[in-house]
Amino acid sequence: MDSFEVVEICAGAGGQALGLEKAGFEHALAVELDRNACDTLHENRPAWKVALGDVASEDTWKPSDYEGVDLLAGGVPCPPFTIAGKQLGATDERDLFAWAVELAGTVRPRALLLENVRGLSMPRFAGYRQHVLDRLASLGYVAFWQLLQASDYGVPQLRPRFVLVALRPEDAPYFQWPEPVEQTPTVGEAIGDLMASNGWEGAKAWAKRANRIAPTIVGGSKKHGGADLGPTRAKRAWAELSVDALGVADEAPMRGATIPEGKPGPKLTCEMVARIQGWSDDYEWTFSGRKTTKYRQIGNAFPPPVAAAVGQSIMRAFKRVGVPQQRESVEHDPIYRVLRETDGFVTYNQLVRAVGRPIEAPELERRMSLLGQDFHIEVNEDKTLPAYKLGDFRAFVGQQDHDRHELFMKYQARIS
Structure with a gap:
């Protein structure tokens, strides 16, 4: 085999x-x-080789030792792109997405799989995405972006993830995004047995009330406090499912337990949260550490069923299963493309011709402002309308003198 x-x-x-x-x-x-x-990885898979440390440091591992591996995969940090954050993108010291793309040039895997939050799919990062596609093409890969909903793959929660898959040209025609499953359980169906595990008489009625899928599980970061199930809007959504989102319980409700006045229902345990995140009898796993540590590990994970579905699609492409299909590349930012392909400054008229429609000055300024957050943009205002020139990408891609190193060391204790 x-x-x-x-x-x-x-x-x-x-x-x-x-x-x-x-x-x-x-x-x-x-x-x-x-x-x-x-520790969790070691506990569940003692035979796996696990390297602890900064992934971008050769003191932790040497990428060249793994040249030619079949798949390079990762869930690089999401705070640079999250809608709830500042969306600093390339200027966030935690951003490793661009570095991971460059890593493909060293490791030369047969395929690359990277996942991140929905924010990366937003207009704010159109230029960033275009840069990633162009860079992968220059490395000899055909790349695809797709927003996947965890609930489409049997995970009982709203958890959109923006996924990048890149393959070699001979494999790419055989890649298809995984098809959704026919049915996804509700929260009550998924964890009703866990809620009843200590004999709570109200578990069955509770499960009937928890009759929808959950909002997105939020793992949080080390710089914030203990475990809870998310910001205010998420807490309201949990309350509609009869769940108290202000914290995580040590155990399921006991026999004879009552819900305190003013509370929507019981709190979830880490085991329940893991089930909602996609761990189940089909995906058995245990977690190391105390309650808050366990919760963060669970909440920040890529749901196993979604990873399995995408992994199976990559595996089918490797094995050339199905009928090959030619795919047209998707352009994410025509303005970035014109800037990248033009030596010197690009005029307003050149941009209009490239985009194929008139661009009002405020829109152009807004687009350039977004690009300027991730790239150095030089502006020439000598003429009536300014001209623009694309400079260097601001992101960390392995530079020894990048600000990322100093900032990483300064904030390492709270990076998660």
């Missing part, structure tokens, strides 16, 4: 790792910064 190996960066507690294992991949290496998550 064919054997396919994966190197996984920013592996976390193993959500993606377990899903890829289910898809048929064997782990050559998992790299993770958080010691508790590494």
Whole structure:
């Protein structure tokens, strides 16, 4: 039988790792910064090679040692792109997305899989996405972006993830995004047995009230307090499911338990949250550490069933299953493309011709402002209408003198 190996960066507690294992991949290496998550990986898969430390440091691992691995995968940090944050993108010291793309040039995997939050799919990052596609094309890969909903793959929660898959040209025609499953359980159906595990008489009635899928589980970061189920809007959504989102319980309600006045229902345990995140009898896993540590590991994970579905699609492409299809490349930012392809300054009229429609001055200024957050943009205002020239990408892609290193060391204790 064919054997396919994966190197996984920013592996976390193993959500993606377990899903890829289910898809048929064997782990050559998992790299993770958080010691508790590494303990979880060791506890569940003692045979795996796990490297603890900064994934971008060769003191942690040497990418060239894994040249030619079948799959390079990872869930790089999401705060640079999250809608709830500042969306600093390339200027965020935690941004490793562009670096991971460059890593493909060293490791030369047969395929690349990176996942992140929905924010990366927004107009704010159109230029960033276009840069990623162009860079992968220059490295010899055909790349695809797709926004996937975890609930389409049997995970009982609203958890959109923006996924990048890049393959070599001979494999790419056989890649298809996974098809959704026919049915996804509600929260009550998914964890009703856990809620009743200590004999609580109200569990059955509670499960009937928890009759929808959950809002997105929020893992939080080290710089914030203890575990809870998200911001105010998420807490309201949990309350509609009869769940108290102000914290996580140590155990399920006991026999004879009553809900305190003013509370919508019981709190969830880490085991319940893991079930909602996609761990189940089909995806068995245990977590190391105390309650808050466990919750963060669970909440920050890529749901195993989603990882398995994408991994299976990549595996089918490797095995050339199905009818090959030619795909047209999707352009994310024509203005960035024109700037990139033009030597010197680009005039307003050149941009209008490239985009194929008139561009009002305020719109052009807004687009340039967005691009300027991730790229150095030089502006020439000598003429009636300004002209623009694309400079360097601001993101960390492996530079020894990048600000990322100093900022990483300064804030390492709270990066998660």
